[in-house]
Amino acid sequence: MAKSDVKLLGAWTSPFVMRARIALNIKSVDYEYQEENWLVSKSELLLKSNPIHKKVPVLIHADNPICESLIIVQYIDEVWSSGPSILPSDPYDRATSRFWSAYIDDKWFPPMIAFLFAQEEDAKKAAIAQMEESLVPLEEAFGKCSKGKAFFGGDRIGFLDIAFGCFLGWLRVIEKVGGIELLNETKTPSLLKWAERFSSDTAVKELIPDTDKLAEFGKALPEFGKALQAKMRANN
């Protein structure tokens, strides 16, 4: 497929964008990448392709926009069906992958973002506690899903690996900035080892942003969050 037929609108800091890029890598799809500078402004193409949410990632395939990261990953899996499978084939296993992916978006992501936007220490502490709590069932889920193999998806990276692994860049920033070990030998030994394997995978390793570079970017977030809150209050 010609490179120009597949375009991805993204942002190097976004874990959701990374989900789409990992999936495209797994399927060896050639694509054109357009970086959106979302803190500053959104491109015409982004606003036209995702008028409802105005967010990245957006996959544009033969002029058709596909939005929402997990929907994009499923789309990639279905279109490039000759490549390695991303979702399991068994319906029950698929439901399990979807369940834990939804769990990650519901229980892991909100405190993660709360930490990054927090201005006060109390808010940061509360967010860390929630992140740590959310990892406990995930550690157990790894055992059940992997069935003794390297990844949630088995021998190869699958849907759930992508759904959670995309956050490793920011997780490392939070560990460094917060002086904590979110993934550790005591509470999450399986996830700790899985994270190493995931980060080293060929479909992933070029995509995880440098911790220091991401941390530097992260410094701007509390101020941005404050400005956003002020703007929302003014609009009401």
Added chain:
Amino acid sequence: MADEVILLDFWPSPFGMRVRIALAEKGIKYEYKEEDLRNKSPLLLQMNPIHKKIPVLVHNGKPICESLIQVQYIDEVWKGKASLLPSDPCARAQSRFWADYVDKKIYDLGRKIWMCKGEEQEASTKEFIECLKVLEAELGDRHYFGGSNLGYVDVVFVPFYTWFHAYEQCGNFSIEAECPKIIAWAKRCMQKESVSKSLPDHEKVYGFVLELKKKFGIE
């Protein structure tokens, strides 16, 4: 081997209704178990230890949780009849997108309409109507979101129709006046037995909402 299908549910739950409709569309026989949410059964807590919520679908002893996941599971297991998701990957992605949109917006905004008062209620009502208009535009001239047949988005969205009356009474507005095509679509869905038999009467739902308001001390 005959399939054993159990649904743990709560009669006014729009999420439970989605699963009821999907099972009915596929003609699947199942056991319906009503949960008392103030006193959750050991089975519910065992089958959904993470969220402890209904609906829970139990298929041959194995639990599936979260209504969108359940509907997709039902569509994938009972493939032969009444396909809910289209076969084309792009159309599937669009169906998933709109189901996700309904999931992100309708329940929370609707909840604010009956739970809040004054400015917050007004703002929620306004946003709720805007969301319905977006969905109305997406429906266009189609019979159903699924085209000529009931599809994934129809199953995910139509349960909220039984809650419309409650929202209108609490928020003092008319959905039909704002979004006539949505009401026409919902009535079309209700012509189907799989939908009409899965949805409770809207006066009963309104009565339930009034009880909740009383319980929470909302006038």
